[in-house]
Amino acid sequence: MSSQIPPEFTVIIDYDRCRRCRRCVMNCSFGCMQFKDKVVPEHKKCVACHRCVTYCPESAITIKKNELAYKENANWTPEMRQNILKQAETGGILLSGMGNPRPQQILWDHMLIDACQVTNPSIDPLREPMELRTYLGRKPNHLDFTRGENGDIELGTTLQPQVKLDVPIVFAAMSYGAVSLNAHKALAMAAKKSGTLMNTGEGGLHTDLYPYASNITVQVASGRFGVHSEYLNTSATVEIKIGQGAKPGIGGHLPGEKVGDEISRTRMIPVGTDALSPAPHHDIYSIEDLSQLIYAIKEATDYTKPVGVKISAVHNVAAIASGIVRAGADIVTIDGFRGGTGAAPMVIRDNVGIPIELALAAVDQRLRDEGIRNNTSILCAGSIRNSGDVAKAIALGADAVVIGTAALIAMGCRVCQKCYTGNCAWGIATQKPELVRRLDPQLGAERLSNLLTGWSHELQEILGSLGVNSIESLRGSRERLRGIDLDEQTLNLLGIKPAGIGQ
Amino acid sequence: MRCNCYIPSGCAISGMMSESGERMDGNAIIRSIALMHDRSNGLGGGFAAYGIYPRRADQYAFHMMFDNMEAKEKCEEYFNGTFDVVLDEKIPTRPGAVFEEDTSGRYPEYGTQPIINPPILWRYFIDVPEDKTKFISEREYVVENVMDINSNVDGAFVASSGKNMGAFKGVGYPEDIGVFYKLDEYKAYIWTSHGRFPTNTPGWWGGAHPFCLLDWSIVHNGEISSYGINKRYLEPFGYKLELRTDTEVVAYLFDLLVRRHKLPIELAVKALAAPFWKDIDKMPENERKIITAIRQVYGGGLLNGPFSIILGHSRGMVGFNDRIKLRPMTCARKDDMLYMASEESAIREIAPDLDEVWSPRAGTAIVGEMNGEVEA
Incomplete structure (x- = not known):
């Protein structure tokens, strides 16, 4: 079965600039770039890893989304259709690398951090110590101390490894x-x-x-x-x-x-x-x-x-x-x-x-x-x-x-x-x-x-x-975080107040 | 009466202690805090005094504030099932008091804001019934009930709950508050005081300093920037932080570390105003081991932000600053007397001739300890 999947990307070579050094051919690990008197890209194989773009000494390569690969449709997005085509051709499970790229809400971007003004001074990290040291490991809820023979205070608790x-x-x-x-x-x-x-x-x-x-x-x-x-x-x-x-x-x-x-x-x-x-x-x-x-x-x-x-x-x-x-x-x-x-x-x-x-x-x-x-x-x-x-x-x-x-x-x-x-x-x-x-x-x-x-x-x-x-x-x-554009339930789950509420 | 807003504040603090246990009337501490009048803005002042009830030294002295008679009745009903009240009485006051009129009159610019509209101020001398402490220590029992009253009895607030000590506080300039509460008629071996400069209007007497629990009292100049985590650190240990004042966390942290976890006070201060890692790494081995463990285990209790604090308790007084000394504190000694104040002038005002005056280093505790018995 020959593949009907349209290429995701279009590789554009600026032949005026290209010096035919073939560096892109050597660098492409997906077999997209071939050399036939000049560099000829096989668009279908491009994954937009930008290796060729980065290493082209003449900046002669541009990679663009293949805009009209699929007729526009807000519901049946190109990705949906591409996936269905892939599975129709192979009957397999769709694999992917890296994390979820979908546009679900990113909550980090809905949290804002506090800062000091007047009543408590901010501290200049270039002038004062600013400590990031962190110890990982199990800590007890409290420490015991004993008096040694010479009257010195000694730690009575043995901590687990930190x-x-x-x-x-x-x-x-x-x-x-x-x-x-x-x-x-x-x-x-x-x-x-x-x-x-x-x-x-x-x-x-x-x-x-x-x-x-x-x-x-x-x-x-x-x-x-x-x-x-x-x-x-x-x-x-x-x-x-x-x-x-x-x-x-x-x-x-x-x-x-x-x-x-x-x-x-x-x-x-x-x-x-x-x-x-x-x-x-x-x-x-x-x-x-x-x-x-x-x-x-x-x-x-x-x-x-x-x-x-x-x-x-x-x-x-x-x-x-x-x-x-x-x-x-x-x-x-x-x-x-x-x-x-x-x-x-x-x-x-x-x-x-x-x-x-x-x-x-x-x-x-x-x-x-x-x-x-x-x-x-x-x-x-x-x-x-x-x-x-x-x-x-x-x-x-x-x-x-x-x-x-x-x-x-x-x-x-x-x-x-x-x-x-x-x-x-x-x-x-x-x-x-x-x-x-x-x-x-x-x-x-x-x-x-x-x-x-x-x-x-x-x-x-x-x-x-x-x-x-x-x-x-x-x-x-x-207490030092505030939420923006978050519903009440989400704020409660995060344990933060909405922006605009003081302390 | 309770204000649900959190109030950042600047302040004046002053404390004095006779390490031999000799008791002094309140005139000196009032004069000391009065000198720092400009560090307050008339929205809160208060005093803690130790040794004031020698004849009732075995009972917990509850200084109470009530919004109205109904709250008082409800609270007394609560006491009925909880404590044996040996004696209860109105806390004596001079309504409408001002510093200028009732004392020497040396400061004519003072006294423009007489103390008015106090809540009902009542004190109860309390025994804990024996059958209540089968499964819990007496002090733990008192703490639990103080927490319970403050969160659950509407319109009632426990200003202090220690033995042979008490907090006297309210809305107004501290020197006027001192006169209002007739502190010139009490004698104590430790006095601490506080003048407040909150940046909005609380209108609530309970929000003034000192903040007390059992015999702990805290007067505090500054803002605890780590309040958020300190509060969340304390909550699992059963402390209810509902007063919305960051000073509260300091009192509870001392209660947790010293009373419940039995840390020596000096080490508790090392947890709350911890040395920097760069200095810890250079310490001799035993000390490095101790302080490292303290920082690892008590990180949630580290107090950050600008502060100077005077902690009072029945055997002494401890003063300390934040880790980089963002608020002022000066200490002095004269014979058996230890003084601590936001400004040296506040000490010189009451003790012009001193043996020793110094500004303690950041994060270093200055500890005053009783070496004698309290004068009866």
Whole structure:
């Protein structure tokens, strides 16, 4: 059957400028650019990854939306029709990469932050200390002190392990397999440089990354790929992945063609076999099973590392999070419905889960109502786009936020949503050696660190304008947020007042 | 009478304590706070005094404010099932009092705003029946009931609830409030006082400082910019923050940290006005371990924003500033006397000849402790 799907994009070459250097042909990893005396694009194959546009020395390439591919219709949008055509041709499940791109309301954009005027002074972060340091891990509700023999006060409480973050932003779980080893290296180096954590995802930890152990969260997911004693102990924290915001209730699938020698060794599966992560953990069918796994991991790591649990934001997320904390999790990561992915069925990505803002607000409040908020750290994931989002998430109650897509964009990603094809032109979501080497880990790490540095400075400015000099004075301080264009119910769920109401 | 708006405020504070426990009348503290008249705007003033009821030192002294007789009756009904009221009486006042008329008259520019329209001011000396404290400590029981009255008995407000101490506060300039309450007739070993400059009109007597719970009293100059999280931090511990004044969180935090969690006061101050990480990292190991744990565990209690605070309790007085000293505070000593005030002049006014005067560093607690017994 020949495809009837019209091209999504039109690639326009300005032949007056083109010097026929063929750089675009070499750079296009989707086979769109061919050279027949001159560069001839095959529009159908273009995914708008902008690799050719970026690297054309003459700026001779423009990519445009194929405007009249479909007759206009507000109901039957081009995307709807394209999807139906694809399925009519293949009978398959529609796959997509990256997070939900649909225009649902973004609640971050409906929250505004307070600032000081007169009665309390704002603080200048360039002149005064402005603290972002955050510790992840279970804290007791109170401390006991004793008097030592020499009369000195001594700490009587032994705290559970705490992991220090210099910035309240960690990198999201992205597996070696979904992303390249160079991407993993860049994330690990940046985490070390910026004093935060990267997360292995469920694909194990390549031995090249072992030196970065103190900045790594190792994940234990339903496929248990690459999980062994040394892996668990080569980390700052361990995370049990139950769910992912982009595909709650859905497992994962790394096609065998991506499983080469290195991935095979790291994941502990034979070369060329598909790596299937089941939808549930087959040893966790209940909260008590989860508790057993949490404590099994704590035993395996000798109670030296916080053990976290990651769930996607679903309707009953607050009660689930409460159960997870009571089951022994030292960190709860909540991933909202806009969270990213390397590959997810489009119907799940676009229709399942709830916004992270509401989930976070509900979880934080629920844990406080139950008096167990101190017993865990909350990480908030699922499309944190800028430092304003970070500040709002922390004010709603997160200890720190998780960035995946933002980190990828910093490394060069153009959000073309083709991660699942393995053809990433930017060397990020691919295992093809010729593409992987396009990503220089050093340079990637520098770009990632720069992003964190920029956001940190911005967070400090926000704290200063709020008249506080430590991140814990913003954490959970919903009094400093106001909502605009939100209905009363949403405001109540977020626990914030509408803009216009004073204190 | 309760104003539901939150009132940011600037202020004057002054405190004095005899560490040997000698009791002094209220004239000096009134003069001290009167000197800082310009730091207040006539919308609130108050005093806390320790050692004023030596003959009833074993009973909780509840200083109450009632909107009307109905509220008083309702509250007394509440007391009936809850406490044994040993004695109740009207709190003596001089209605229409002004500082100028009733004291030395040294400040002719004062006294233009006599104290009028007070609520019904009544005090109750209370025992806790033994059968009420089988499953709960006596002080916890008192705290719970104070919270309950303040939130659930309409028109009734507990101004203070400690033993052998009391709060005297209201709407007006502090020096006039002092005269109104006849503080010249009381003797105390600790006096703290507060003059208020709220930026809108509360018209509510209960909203003035000091803010008290059990024998804790707080006078506070400043604004707690971290109020939002401090409130949410305290709520799960059973504190009801409904007075909409940020000072309230300071009193509850001390109650939580010192009374319930048994932290030494110096460490409680380290939690509320925590040292910076850059300094913590340089501390000797034991201290670093302690302060790090305090910041990790009590982050929700960290007070941020500009403030100077004087905390009073039955065994002493503690003064401290915010982490970067955004509000003024000066301390001084003379013999067994410890003074703290927003301005040095307020101390010199009542003790011109001092042994020592200094401005404490940001976040450092100045602790006055009783070394003797209270003079009876």
